[in-house]
Amino acid sequence: MSVSGEMRDLYQDLILDHTRKPRNFHDLPQANRRAEGHNPLCGDRISLALDVQADQIREAAFEGSGCAISVASASMLTEAVTGKSVDEARCLLGAFLTQTAGSPAIAGDRQVELGKLAAFAGVREFPMRVKCATLAWRALEAALASDETAVRTQ
Amino acid sequence: MSAAAIVIETSPSEASDERLDAPAYDLDAVRAEFPILREIVRGRPLAYLDNAATTQKPERVIAAVADCYRHGYANVARGVHALAERATVAYEEARAKVARFLGAETSEEIVFVRGTTEAINLAAGSWGKANVAAGDEILITELEHHANILPWQRLCEEVGARLVVAPIDERGEVPLEGIAARLSPRTRLAAVAHVSNVLGTVLPVRQIADLVHGAGALLLVDGPQAAPHLEIDVRALGCDFYAFSGHKAYGPSGIGALWARREILAAMPPWQTGGGIVHRVTFAGTEYAEAPTRFEPGTPNLEGVLGLAAAIDFIESLGRPAIATWEKALTERALDRLAGIPGLRLLGAPRERASLVSFVLDGIHPHDVATILDGFGIAVRVGHLCAQPLMARLGVPAVVRASFALYNTLDEVEALAAGLAKAREVFR
Numbered sequence: 001m002s003v004s005g006e007m008r009d010l011y012q013d014l015i016l017d018h019t020r021k022p023r024n025f026h027d028l029p030q031a032n033r034r035a036e037g038h039n040p041l042c043g044d045r046i047s048l049a050l051d052v053q054a055d056q057i058r059e060a061a062f063e064g065s066g067c068a069i070s071v072a073s074a075s076m077l078t079e080a081v082t083g084k085s086v087d088e089a090r091c092l093l094g095a096f097l098t099q100t101a102g103s104p105a106i107a108g109d110r111q112v113e114l115g116k117l118a119a120f121a122g123v124r125e126f127p128m129r130v131k132c133a134t135l136a137w138r139a140l141e142a143a144l145a146s147d148e149t150a151v152r153t154q
Numbered sequence: 155m156s157a158a159a160i161v162i163e164t165s166p167s168e169a170s171d172e173r174l175d176a177p178a179y180d181l182d183a184v185r186a187e188f189p190i191l192r193e194i195v196r197g198r199p200l201a202y203l204d205n206a207a208t209t210q211k212p213e214r215v216i217a218a219v220a221d222c223y224r225h226g227y228a229n230v231a232r233g234v235h236a237l238a239e240r241a242t243v244a245y246e247e248a249r250a251k252v253a254r255f256l257g258a259e260t261s262e263e264i265v266f267v268r269g270t271t272e273a274i275n276l277a278a279g280s281w282g283k284a285n286v287a288a289g290d291e292i293l294i295t296e297l298e299h300h301a302n303i304l305p306w307q308r309l310c311e312e313v314g315a316r317l318v319v320a321p322i323d324e325r326g327e328v329p330l331e332g333i334a335a336r337l338s339p340r341t342r343l344a345a346v347a348h349v350s351n352v353l354g355t356v357l358p359v360r361q362i363a364d365l366v367h368g369a370g371a372l373l374l375v376d377g378p379q380a381a382p383h384l385e386i387d388v389r390a391l392g393c394d395f396y397a398f399s400g401h402k403a404y405g406p407s408g409i410g411a412l413w414a415r416r417e418i419l420a421a422m423p424p425w426q427t428g429g430g431i432v433h434r435v436t437f438a439g440t441e442y443a444e445a446p447t448r449f450e451p452g453t454p455n456l457e458g459v460l461g462l463a464a465a466i467d468f469i470e471s472l473g474r475p476a477i478a479t480w481e482k483a484l485t486e487r488a489l490d491r492l493a494g495i496p497g498l499r500l501l502g503a504p505r506e507r508a509s510l511v512s513f514v515l516d517g518i519h520p521h522d523v524a525t526i527l528d529g530f531g532i533a534v535r536v537g538h539l540c541a542q543p544l545m546a547r548l549g550v551p552a553v554v555r556a557s558f559a560l561y562n563t564l565d566e567v568e569a570l571a572a573g574l575a576k577a578r579e580v581f582r
Contacts (some may be wrong), residue, residue, distance in 0.1 A: 003576055004196065007529040011522075011580055019581075042521050042537055043551030063553065067519035068581065129525060 009122030010129070011068065018072035024078055028061040034145055037132055037139035042067065046074045048139040052079075057081050057089055066133050069123065074136035076117055086144055092117075093137055093144075100124065100133045175564070177480035179472045185561050187212040187468075197530030201566040206351055206379060206510045207535050208401045211465075218464035219275035219406055222457040230454050231430060231447070241456055249446075252411050255466045256389030256396060263419060265412045265446040266459055270378045271301045273397035273412035274345070276449060277374055278305035281395075281418065282424040286342045288314030293336055293371070295320045295328045296547055300352050300540040302376040306345055315342075322547065326353035326502025330361055330424030337369035344371055348386075348396075349379035352539050352553065354485075354510040356384070363392035378402045378410070382559070383481060383508050385474050388413055400458065401511035405465030409458030412449075419445040428452050434541040477560045481509035483566055484558040491571035497578065501548055510557035512539070515574065518581045520552040526577040532570055545580070 031049035038045050044066035051059040060078040065071075081089045095112040097103040100120045123133040157233050185191050190210045193200045197472055202210060222244075228237035230245045245328055246261070253261040267273045277551040284304075286292065310317045316554065318341070320332045333344070344366045349356050359375055359432045366373045374395035380386060382403040388396045395414045401407040414422070424431060428451035433441040442448045488511050494500050497516035515523055520536040527534055538545045545551060 002528070003580060004529050006196070007526065007580075016581065042519075043545070044519075044521075067521040069522070115378065126525060126528075129521070132521065 006122065006125050009125060012119050012122070014116060014119045015072040016068065018075040021069040022062075022071055022075040024059075024061040024082075025063065025075065026061050027063060028059060030059075031061070033143040035139040035142035035146060036064075037135040037142075039066075039070070039135055041131070044070045044132065044135060046136045046139055048074065048077075048136055048143055050125060050140075050143050052086065055086050057084050057086065062136060066135065069120075069129055069132040070135045073120060073133045074139075076119075077136045077140060080115070080117060089140065090144060093140055096120070096137055097134060100137075101130050118152065157364050172281055174480065174483035177483075177560070178476040179480075181480075181561070181563065182297055184212075184472070185563075187214070188561055189213065189216075191561060195531040195533070196529055199564075201530075201532040201569050203556040203558065203562065203566060203570060204533045204535045204554060205382075205559035205562075206256070206305065206402070208407065209382060209404045210561070211461075212404060212468050214468055215405060215461045215464045218459040219457045222460045226460075226540075227456065230456055243504060245454065245459055246457055248459045251463045251466050253413075255386070255470075256398075256411070256413050257389050257417060258442050259389065260414050262444075262446060263413050263416050265414070265419070265449040266454060267397075267410050267412055267449075268408050268455070269399040269401065269410035270397045272377065273395075273410055274301055274374070276412055276425045277395050277397070277414070278309045280422045280449070281372075281414075282306075282309040282343070283313070284421075284423055286313050286315050287308075289341045290315040290342045291318050291338060291382075291479070292316070293318045293320060293366075295333075295346050295357075296322045296351060297326070297328065297350045297355065297541065297544050298347055299376065300542070302345050302347060302374075303543070306324045306343075316340075319404075319543075322353075322355075322544075326355050326504050328357055328362075330356070330358065330365060333362055334365050337365060338368065338372065340535060341366070341369050341371040343374060345376065346375040347379065348375050348377040349383070349508040349542075350502075350504075351379050351510075351546055351554065352512050352541050353504055354507040354512070354550075355504035356380070356506040356508055359391045359393060367392070371382070379508060379510075382469065383474070383478055385478075394418055396453070400462040400465060403462075403465055404468055406458045406461035409455050409462050411462075416445075421448075424448050424451075426451050436526060448517060472560060480560060481558050481562075484562050484564065485509045485511065487564055487567045487572065491567065492574070495571065495578070498574065501550070501553055509559070510555055512553040512555040514553055515577065518577060520554045522581065523554050523574070523577050526580060527570070527573045530569060530573045530576070532573050534567075534570070 012101045033050040036047045037048035047065040048062050060081050062074045120133045160515040188210050190364040226240045228241040249264050250261040252264050276476050318336050320336050363373045372394040375393045381398040397412050399410040431443050431448050431451045501512045537552050
């Protein structure tokens with residue numbers, strides 16, 4: 001019995017590396033944008049924190065627990081958005097959702113290079129796991145949309 | 155996550171010394187009756203080990219549903235034409251069959267419902283609303299499925315009653331002392347699973363019934379995990395309500411039954427109302443029909459009822475003792491193989507276990523385990539299994555569950571063990 005090709009596509013070395021050693025996996029006390037992604041089906045919970053200054057994401061970090069896909073996706077998200085402008089992060093979000101969930105591209109979206117995040121393309125072969133890959137990205141969407149003042153009071 | 159995870163290794167000495175290689179029935183012939191078992195999943199033959207979620211259907215159940223539409227379909231208990239009569243007779247014969255299947259005294263004690271969920275909602279919405287008042291108590295246990303928690307929780311909220319919870323112990327059993335200590339003169343009803351859908355624990359329903367009746371309360375048994383595996387005799391069990399679902403017992407989805415003792419059912423007010431359940435309607439008021447008709451408004455699920463009857467015939471053709479013996483052999487093989495997988499924690503170690511096992515693998519999320527197994531064509535369940543309070547008690551967010559049915563093979567159990575070993579390799 002050997003692991004099939006599509007399984008190898010899903011659990012790529014890059015993804016497993018982030019699962020085993022999640023990057024930016026800590027609290028971010030100075031964060032001014034926060035959102036939580038929760039998947040009630042499996043109990044996965046990803047808390048995303050962003051430090052946004054002058055429309056730029058200075059730092060991104062996450063905490064929580066989840067499956068290999070959701071943790072790796074959150075870890076790679078924090079790496080990908082650090083240093084990006086809010087607008088660039090939104091474009092990246094749109095491109096990631098298009099790749100992973102097959103969401104129709106938003107009109108006017110700039111072409112965005114997904115780079116390493118292309119590793120999640122294999123998830124589309126496993127429709128039940130798409131929500132795992134998009135969990136942190138939905139949190140990003142909420143965090144970017146959140147009202148700074150309201151979030152601070154949490 | 156209050157308590158530490160329950161981790162008890164089942165020692166080989168606890169396993170039965172009887173090792174079966176084959177059931178008393180012809181396993182190949184039985185498997186041939188289930189067309190879906192010939193499916194190829196991700197390039198491999200399907201190993202369906204998600205039977206506690208729902209079972210697959212034999213040809214005779216599929217045929218019963220199709221034949222209903224082809225030859226015998228009409229509305230039940232309404233028309234006087236030949237097809238209507240045929241439908242009505244078949245519907246009531248099926249009710250009598252379900253009554254015998256459960257050991258009921260008469261078929262008037264059987265209410266057809268969509269499934270266990272609707273059965274318990276009916277009991278809570280009708281009997282509960284009429285009999286539970288502010289300050290009263292409903293007793294459940296810590297291992298209940300949401301379907302046997304939420305209807306009671308909502309009833310308690312609505313009438314100002316209190317939901318009381320009897321704990322499980324380290325084995326995942328429900329100690330009788332814990333139940334006895336939580337019964338009070340205010341207890342109106344206890345609602346317990348016959349078999350835990352997570353731990354496989356078979357609850358001592360007879361002893362629980364005696365305790366509950368001693369406190370002057372009634373007992374409802376949530377039975378879908380038991381009906382396809384154990385002999386059910388509601389009179390011997392001593393309960394007052396029993397609910398089960400057809401789809402977990404090789405029947406169609408969307409059909410199940412609530413059994414209640416005749417005098418209890420006769421005194422219960424209607425729950426959902428509508429056509430077909432009345433003697434006389436005026437704008438000033440309505441005179442309702444007797445039970446069970448009173449509880450079956452609207453056009454019934456005739457094809458589901460006939461499919462359920464065919465499923466009962468199928469189960470009885472093999473015999474529940476033979477089924478239980480084979481499922482025990484499958485479960486013991488699984489427990490034996492799982493014990494050899496490093497980092498695997500079995501959840502619960504009930505001394506009397508139905509044919510399912512739940513576990514977690516250290517460092518690997520249950521959803522990843524299930525996806526790897528799916529890659530080998532092996533279907534298992536993962537998640538909180540609609541028992542979030544039990545997950546909290548066990549200290550895990552989710553589990554992997556393998557559950558066995560009369561058509562499973564020892565090779566499928568071996569494939570599960572091999573798949574789990576592969577999962578450990580991938581996530582090494």
